[in-house]
Amino acid sequence: MLAFRRRSDVATTLFFFLIVSSLFPLGIGPEPAVLSSIAPGVLWVAALLAGMLSLTRLFAADFADGSLEQMLLAPQPLALLVLAKIFAHWLICGLPVVLLAPIIGLQYALPNDALLVLVFALLLGTPALSLIGAIGAALTLGVRGSGLLVALLVLPLYIPVLIFGAGAVAASQHGMSSQAHLSLLAACSLLALVLAPMATAAALRISVE
Amino acid sequence: MLTAQSLACLRGDRLLFKNVGFELNAGGLLYVLGENGSGKSSLLRMLCGLLMPEDGAVFWGGKKIKEDAENFLSNLTYIGHLNGLKDDLTAQENLYMGARLAGSEVSEESALAALAAIGIARCANLPVRVLSQGQKRRVALARLWLTDSKLWVLDEPFAALDAASVDVLASRLSQHMSNGGMTIITTHQDVTINAQSSQILRLSS
Numbered sequence: 001m002l003a004f005r006r007r008s009d010v011a012t013t014l015f016f017f018l019i020v021s022s023l024f025p026l027g028i029g030p031e032p033a034v035l036s037s038i039a040p041g042v043l044w045v046a047a048l049l050a051g052m053l054s055l056t057r058l059f060a061a062d063f064a065d066g067s068l069e070q071m072l073l074a075p076q077p078l079a080l081l082v083l084a085k086i087f088a089h090w091l092i093c094g095l096p097v098v099l100l101a102p103i104i105g106l107q108y109a110l111p112n113d114a115l116l117v118l119v120f121a122l123l124l125g126t127p128a129l130s131l132i133g134a135i136g137a138a139l140t141l142g143v144r145g146s147g148l149l150v151a152l153l154v155l156p157l158y159i160p161v162l163i164f165g166a167g168a169v170a171a172s173q174h175g176m177s178s179q180a181h182l183s184l185l186a187a188c189s190l191l192a193l194v195l196a197p198m199a200t201a202a203a204l205r206i207s208v209e
Numbered sequence: 210m211l212t213a214q215s216l217a218c219l220r221g222d223r224l225l226f227k228n229v230g231f232e233l234n235a236g237g238l239l240y241v242l243g244e245n246g247s248g249k250s251s252l253l254r255m256l257c258g259l260l261m262p263e264d265g266a267v268f269w270g271g272k273k274i275k276e277d278a279e280n281f282l283s284n285l286t287y288i289g290h291l292n293g294l295k296d297d298l299t300a301q302e303n304l305y306m307g308a309r310l311a312g313s314e315v316s317e318e319s320a321l322a323a324l325a326a327i328g329i330a331r332c333a334n335l336p337v338r339v340l341s342q343g344q345k346r347r348v349a350l351a352r353l354w355l356t357d358s359k360l361w362v363l364d365e366p367f368a369a370l371d372a373a374s375v376d377v378l379a380s381r382l383s384q385h386m387s388n389g390g391m392t393i394i395t396t397h398q399d400v401t402i403n404a405q406s407s408q409i410l411r412l413s414s
Contacts (some may be wrong), residue, residue, distance in 0.1 A: 066291025
């Protein structure tokens with residue numbers, strides 16, 4: 001099922017993440033205290049927007065070439081197919097960001113244990129971003145100016161993930177335990193994992209009509 | 210057996226058709242005719258369950274298609290206006306993917322044989338993006354040689370095909386019907402297809 005290849009997307013997402021998060025240290029100046037205090041928020045916002053970039057293309061190509069119709073008519077449950085597509089999206093857009101984050105974190109003078117928490121938080125949180133984003137992508141399928149609409153629909157729903165994700169890193173910077181934040185982040189992802197595929201499948205059926 | 214009961218289709222605020230009903234038995238062929246915009250494609254999408262009917266219902270073997278979706282869908286092959294091919298994949302890979310989606314496995318030999326049957330064996334390893342319109346259509350139609358589903362719903366299958374391919378496809382359809390299959394097609398071309406029973410449904414606006 002992972003035969004849905006889109007090579008250019010990986011590069012776009014990664015470079016966007018890389019550039020946005022590198023611009024801040026350049027613009028703000030090399031003050032380690034300031035940088036490390038804004039780091040969690042900036043990195044999470046960059047990761048969020050990077051994931052958003054490729055969302056509109058999640059189903060658009062399938063919609064345009066008719067593969068989506070064939071997916072709807074497949075005897076397998078649609079939610080399962082959708083979950084496979086979301087997983088592929090996360091592998092392409094989420095995982096590289098997670099892997100790149102510690103390197104970017106070094107630019108922000110983050111201590112080692114905070115880097116570790118950052119990677120862990122991103123690992124727990126980025127699946128939720130792909131899952132929630134898929135609902136927005138399915139709802140705006142075939143609508144003109146869908147890119148902007150997806151952002152308007154999905155960004156508010158990303159807020160909890162952003163708060164707990166950035167909170168986890170900030171907590172570990174201040175010497176507190178980040179466990180509470182990470183647990184809530186995992187809860188967000190699990191909730192999205194249960195609900196998002198079904199919601200996306202329903203949205204796709206409506207969009208294709 | 211496929212039964213449609215008093216189907217009605219509303220697009221926007223325009224009523225495309227109403228009170229459309231028919232019964233299609235094993236070995237049966239149904240031509241859906243009508244001018245452009247009379248709702249042929251909408252009717253076909255409705256019969257597959259892609260479009261909800263405004264009124265009426267479609268039954269497969271006596272059960273509503275929505276209630277018995279898995280059974281119905283595993284007996285259905287639909288080829289619409291869009292070919293459902295991935296541009297980056299080769300013709301052969303597209304056939305594998307189509308078969309996987311339809312819930313079956315296809316061997317390399319049978320995929321090549323299907324492509325050969327419709328005369329594009331030499332394009333098997335080319336990415337679909339470099340093929341012509343007619344060749345793409347033929348890759349999509351090659352699925353008909355790989356499926357064992359009962360009901361085929363084909364929207365303008367003969368469009369963009371050359372005369373030789375039209376004959377090949379027509380004989381494949383005749384073969385399908387003689388094996389007890391059912392076919393619903395829309396077409397503007399005059400093609401002879403042999404079937405145990407054939408009906409014509411004319412939509413007028």
